[in-house]
Each structure stands twice: as structure tokens, then as C-alpha cells.
Amino acid sequence: MTEVPKAQPLHAIELAQFIIAAYPDKGITPMKLQKLAYYAKSWTLVAHHPFIQADFEKWTYGPVNASIYNAYKKHGADVIPLGRKPAGISPEQGQILTFILDNYVDYSAFTLSAMTHNEAPWLEAEESAVISDAAIFTYYSNQPFAKNFLKLQNAAQQxxxxxxxxxxxxxxxxxxxxxxxxxxxxxxxxxxxxxxxxxxxxxxxxxxxxxxxx
Structure with a gap:
């Protein structure tokens, strides 16, 4: 993984499109998409590259972004059909997103939901309230996985x-x-x-x- 330069912000729907296009064979349902998008934002904050502009609220089954919910709710519990990959994502952004998502994408939607339910940002937020970036950063930056983001340059050799x-x-x-x-x-x-x-x-x-x- 190379150093991620300052880039254009990535909005919620662009992030969702990237995930669906990048993992066509991983059974991405709306619920699974929400959790993958949440973890993508969380770890990019920890990596000090906050290029994802998307808020997540505390809902019953874990963190949810309203824009992603409204865009894909018609699919219910079904796998979302493959769509186009967004054009606005830089190679560096794609690289860090893939590094993060590869560690989550094989889990089921319900497993990912259960994981968020055991983590402080969701647990401590008020119902339907936005989970703050500060709460996300404070919790995840203290997890062992955060050490992967201490030196993004030449991370493949770390x-x-x-x-x-x-x-x-x-x-x-x-x-x-x-x-x-x-x-x-x-x-x-x-x-x-x-x-x-x-x-x-x-x-x-x-x-x-x-x-x-x-």
C-alpha cells in the first residue's frame, strides 16, 4: 500500500458502487454493504486519510448510512446486481479501500452486524444518532488492526x-x-x-x- 495523497472526497454512493463492483462474487446485500462501507470509513479515519464523506447512524442492525439505505433498499435481503465502478476513485484510494475490505468481505451480513454490536461506537451512540468520527477514531485506533496503518508507505513489506x-x-x-x-x-x-x-x-x-x- 502506498501513501495516499490528498484527493477528492468520496461520497456514500460512490463508496457503495466501489464495493459492489470490486466484489461481484461476495454476495453483497444491502445490509452487508452498509457494514462494509462503515468499516471502510472507520479505518480510513484511523489511517489519517478521511476521504470518505458519509455519516453512519445507529440503527437496530448496526451502523447505517441513509443515502446508501435509500439507494439499495429495494433489493431487500437479495444480492445487489453488479453495477458500474465509480470514476472518481483514485488508484491510491482504491488500494487502501481494498486493503481494508479484504479483511471483512468474506463475513456474512449478520456476522458483520454482530461485530459492530460488540464495538463501542455503535454501543455508546444514541438510537438513530450519527456515530461521530471522534468516537470511531478513538475506538478503532486502539485496536491491534490499527497498527497496519502506522506506515502506509511500503505497507506490503510491513x-x-x-x-x-x-x-x-x-x-x-x-x-x-x-x-x-x-x-x-x-x-x-x-x-x-x-x-x-x-x-x-x-x-x-x-x-x-x-x-x-x-
Missing amino acids: PFHVLKSNSWHSFTLDMDKEEAETFATYPTAEDYQHQSQKAKHDFQNLLREIDELL
């Missing part, structure tokens, strides 16, 4: 700090603290992606073997 999601906690549940921490950091983001894909492949093979035995 140690990668894993997003400590519900699945990470489940994976390390039976480990002691020292052992669990060995799975919290990888030499690079590429190494983490490689190991993650290998683990998924091995798990799928195991499920096939079990199915064949039954």
Missing part, C-alpha cells in the same frame, strides 16, 4: 496485524495467550492471505473427506 474478529477469537479460544498471539501477526499481508487461503482449502478438503465417509 508486519501484518490480524483483524481480531469473532472468528479469530473462536480459532484461538483453546490456546493460551502466548500461543494465540503467534496467530495475531504475520510477516506481511500477502503471507497472511496465503496462509488464510491454505487454511480454507484444507478445511474444504476435510469436509469433503467427511462427506465421502458418511
